[in-house]
Amino acid sequence: MESYSVHKVIGEGSFGRALLVQCRKTQEKYVLKEIQLPKNASRLEKSRREAVLLSTMKHENIVAFHEAFEADDLLCIVMEYCSGGDMLHRIREQKTKQFCIDDILKWFAQMCAGAKHIHDKRILHRDLKSKNIFLTGKGTVKLGDFGSACVLNCSKAYARTYVGTPYYVAPEIWENKPYNNKSDVWSLGCVLYELCTLRHPFQAPSWKCLILKVCRGAYPPLPGHLPHELRLLLKQMFKTDPRDRPSLRTILTSHRASRLLRAHLSSQAIEVEERGRRWNPDEGKKVLQHLREKSISQTTTLEDAELHGEDRAPVPRRRWAEPSETALQMLADASLLSSDDITPRLPEEGRRRKRWRREPPERLLNLLGKAKLSPSFSTFVIHKEGASPLADALSQPPGDDTDGPEQEVGADDDDERLRPRSDDDDTDFEEESPCDWMGHLEEVLKL
Numbered sequence: 001m002e003s004y005s006v007h008k009v010i011g012e013g014s015f016g017r018a019l020l021v022q023c024r025k026t027q028e029k030y031v032l033k034e035i036q037l038p039k040n041a042s043r044l045e046k047s048r049r050e051a052v053l054l055s056t057m058k059h060e061n062i063v064a065f066h067e068a069f070e071a072d073d074l075l076c077i078v079m080e081y082c083s084g085g086d087m088l089h090r091i092r093e094q095k096t097k098q099f100c101i102d103d104i105l106k107w108f109a110q111m112c113a114g115a116k117h118i119h120d121k122r123i124l125h126r127d128l129k130s131k132n133i134f135l136t137g138k139g140t141v142k143l144g145d146f147g148s149a150c151v152l153n154c155s156k157a158y159a160r161t162y163v164g165t166p167y168y169v170a171p172e173i174w175e176n177k178p179y180n181n182k183s184d185v186w187s188l189g190c191v192l193y194e195l196c197t198l199r200h201p202f203q204a205p206s207w208k209c210l211i212l213k214v215c216r217g218a219y220p221p222l223p224g225h226l227p228h229e230l231r232l233l234l235k236q237m238f239k240t241d242p243r244d245r246p247s248l249r250t251i252l253t254s255h256r257a258s259r260l261l262r263a264h265l266s267s268q269a270i271e272v273e274e275r276g277r278r279w280n281p282d283e284g285k286k287v288l289q290h291l292r293e294k295s296i297s298q299t300t301t302l303e304d305a306e307l308h309g310e311d312r313a314p315v316p317r318r319r320w321a322e323p324s325e326t327a328l329q330m331l332a333d334a335s336l337l338s339s340d341d342i343t344p345r346l347p348e349e350g351r352r353r354k355r356w357r358r359e360p361p362e363r364l365l366n367l368l369g370k371a372k373l374s375p376s377f378s379t380f381v382i383h384k385e386g387a388s389p390l391a392d393a394l395s396q397p398p399g400d401d402t403d404g405p406e407q408e409v410g411a412d413d414d415d416e417r418l419r420p421r422s423d424d425d426d427t428d429f430e431e432e433s434p435c436d437w438m439g440h441l442e443e444v445l446k447l
């Protein structure tokens, strides 16, 4: 920590603080995220392993990892500072003035390129939203916070991990189906819609209405002056069946909107061909073994945890030894890292297309009816059922007054030209052992 001076606390997330720091040696500014390390040994290992995973993401549209170290009971991740702030803030700054089409296409293309890079590694972001998408001083888009929901498994993060921010959550999640790469595509569709209209696509006066709107894929149409290809793309990104949504690869390479998007991308940003080898479980085991042995070494120096106040006793600090060149190389070669939580993997041959059964999210609506939810949609907080048992949640105002106009587009009422089609790319993947978050909620709520 002594390598950095702290400028200010820039925010507090569900996992800990984010600080703006400056490297004493290079004068470069960074964001340092402090994450409370779990006590449980296996979770601890997961947190470290997944932080190393973040370090393997190298793409011009992803917030760059700088270094990670442990101080006291904190995992500190130092990453690129995006001085342009987050996209939500940028959208709010516009008030009612619409973005020009070039900005929309450029930003959205860059988001897709960053997300495609993640998906190419068979990793799911799971929390794509305008607040997690950043702009550099030069106006380049960077996806941030990816994997952060996976880094920790603390119970506070649990519901959020599996539910996300309600405005951006795909229908399959409300239906307790596994999170998959197309769920990220849905969320990016929500961000695209926000860029085009400065509003959320799915808004409603209550949780119940919101969920039903999402599960019907019903949203107010995009303004007619936007390119037809973009409106078509959004319609397809909001297909209620994830199989009918285009993959990021399709969006950037063979969709009718690809040409518009690619015009705004550098050649490096699009990795058309998946490089590297496919997942090999033995390779993954070796990587993990290697990380366990080499990557995190105990340093003998005693250093001050500067951010925690001057009067605190010096604490031994474990430094991520670079995190071991060999380990990183092995990760890069493996092209996929094993993780129980976040790495969905299906052996190449055995990958089977799965069509999810469509059903109304009755279990969830029933659960919501019995739970008391925070009226805020921005954080998904569930309180234990108490004195007011009934469904405040189902009648609460959402705390956002920008509900769209009455007329809506249903993703499933396309004309012939827009008829749903399955994505041809065999790139679909999902969480392998998805967590039954609804069951967990039922348990917590003693329903």
Ligand SMILES: Nc1ncnc2c1ncn2[C@@H]1O[C@H](COP(=O)(O)OP(=O)(O)OP(=O)(O)O)[C@@H](O)[C@H]1O
Pocket (backbone or CB within 6 Å): 010, 011, 012, 013, 014, 015, 016, 017, 018, 031, 033, 063, 079, 080, 081, 082, 083, 085, 086, 131, 132, 134, 144, 145, 148
């Ligand atoms: N790389 C970055 N560059 C600039 N600002 C950042 C960066 N990463 C995070 N921030 C800002 O720091 C603040 C805290 O971010 P953090 O990701 O810790 O939490 P959050 O996104 O507010 O909440 P949560 O992660 O729980 O959804 C936010 O205002 C965010 O915009």
